[in-house]
Amino acid sequence: MNKLSGLQFLLVASRQEPPKVDRPSPSSGNRTPDMTAFITQTLGSYIAEEALARAPSDVVAKAKLCLLDSLGCLFGGHQLPIAGMLGALRADSQRVPSPAMAAFARATLINALDFDDIYEKGHPGATVIAAALSVAEYKLCAGTEFLEAVIIGYEVSCRVGISLTHVRPRKAIHGHGTWQIFGAAAAAAKLMGLDAMRAAHAIAIAAANAPVASVMKTVYGDTPSMAKNNFGMAAQMGVNAARLAAVGYEGPLDVFEGETGFWRMAGADECRFDRLTNGLGAAYEILRVGFKPFSCCRLIQSSVQACSDVVRMAGIDPADAKHARLIVTVPPIVCAPPFSEARPRHMWAAQFSAPHAIAMAVFGVEPGPDWFVDDWLNDEIAGRFQDSIELRPHPNHGLPHGTHAASACLQLRNGQSFERHVDIAEGDASNPMRKSALESKFLRLASRVAGEGGASEVIDNVYALDEAESVRPLLRLLTG
CATH class of the missing domain: 1.10.4100.10 (2-methylcitrate dehydratase PrpD)
Structure with missing residues (x-):
């Protein structure tokens, strides 16, 4: 043998x-x-x-x-x-x-x-x-x-x-x-x-x-x-x-x-x-x-989607500072660090930062490595947008499908407001991503x-x- x-x-x-x-x-x-x-x-x-x-x-x-x-x-x-x-x-x-x-x-x-x-x-x-x-x-x-x-x-x-x-x-x-x-x-x-x-x-x-x-x-x-x-x-x-x-x-x-x-x-x-x-x-x-x-923690996927949608609905450029504040109603855990931290110092913190992920999405940065480059981590305009985000705990956190649900309310300086709720983020198995979207991501x-x-x-x-x-x-x- x-x-x-x-x-x-x-x-x-x-x-x-x-x-x-x-x-x-x-x-x-x-x-x-x-x-x-x-x-x-x-x-x-x-x-x-x-x-x-x-x-x-x-x-x-x-x-x-x-x-x-x-x-x-x-x-x-x-x-x-x-x-x-x-x-x-x-x-x-x-x-x-x-x-x-x-x-x-x-x-x-x-x-x-x-x-x-x-x-x-x-x-x-x-x-x-x-x-x-x-x-x-x-x-x-x-x-x-x-x-x-x-x-x-x-x-x-x-x-x-x-x-x-x-x-x-x-x-x-x-x-x-x-x-x-x-x-x-x-x-x-x-x-x-x-x-x-x-x-x-x-x-x-x-x-x-x-x-x-x-x-x-x-x-x-x-x-x-x-x-x-x-x-x-x-x-x-x-x-x-x-x-x-x-x-x-x-x-x-x-x-x-x-x-x-x-x-x-x-x-x-x-x-x-x-x-x-x-x-x-x-x-x-x-x-x-x-x-x-989105290239961030699962707990904030719905938040990012809701905020991205509401900014698009309002038709504003987030860099123009035409909004007064962005109120995001989220699971209670997202209202505490590390999820609530704005202006994260490095990519390992940025992945869990709801304000950073929201800013990257509404500024149109492609999810992935670009979200974590130094230019965006240190960008002052994106940082000021993060500062305008107010996170509030979701009152219906115990709903069967509401664990990661989020709502976004964008208030403009002219008095207008726009709202969007996302119960289950796209990509979840119960709200699956299209095969073509997955291929595009790849x-x-x-x-x-x-x-x-x-x-x-x-x-x-x-x-x-x-x-x-x-x-x-x-x-x-x-x-x-």
């Missing part, structure tokens, strides 16, 4: 027939359901058994759009100074390229503009797509295999995320990267061909090594920073978890169950085990993923890096993945 190199040994896993595992019965609250298998084993069986041929056509189509959106954000991230830092880190870290380090860089860049996909919580694409791309570089796989990994990554990641529940109105411990590690681990495990038990251990290892839930400091603290959601570390450790499982490393298979389960590690008050496993492989969470039209972000021809070729490759014998042509376009 030929001996495998160290890297090959880590990336090639057993393809033996997965063991039959009974699925946990639905449950709710903190009660662990009666089961003959741990939740990690249920997820492991799903990872090993899921196939693109079983996925509905709308799920496959949505997976392609999720991939396209994340790739656009990746191209956009490459236009930022942080791309140089990450390139130097990869060059210095080791002479042999590492799929885990590649996943770290890609996940960080996909999320860098805060322009990446949205879900009930988090940005699952950053970690899933980054891990899938990075493992695919080291393993010959067909387009169908790649799409399988993407779908599986979204399902596992999203289900863990929505299983974590909170009874308090505002969490003290919060971090999407903490649970998005599972999407990276699941996608990597599928591409590496792990059987059900090894995939279960990959999930268990990922849980034991998930990044700290640090968003209350890295985003909501006094100094928002490039650490942000910690998606880079989540993607890196997710890939490493699959590689470790492939060589026999084991994790605690009961990591989700009981009072000391992963939900406690992630800072949740309860765990809804039914949301984690019920309908797995039949009801697809990826269909509830949305895409952003082309704006990618063309500066890949050229117009290269960007169009990426779109063609993404849409044809389910017929592609290899993902190499797509990867060459990305790395070229």
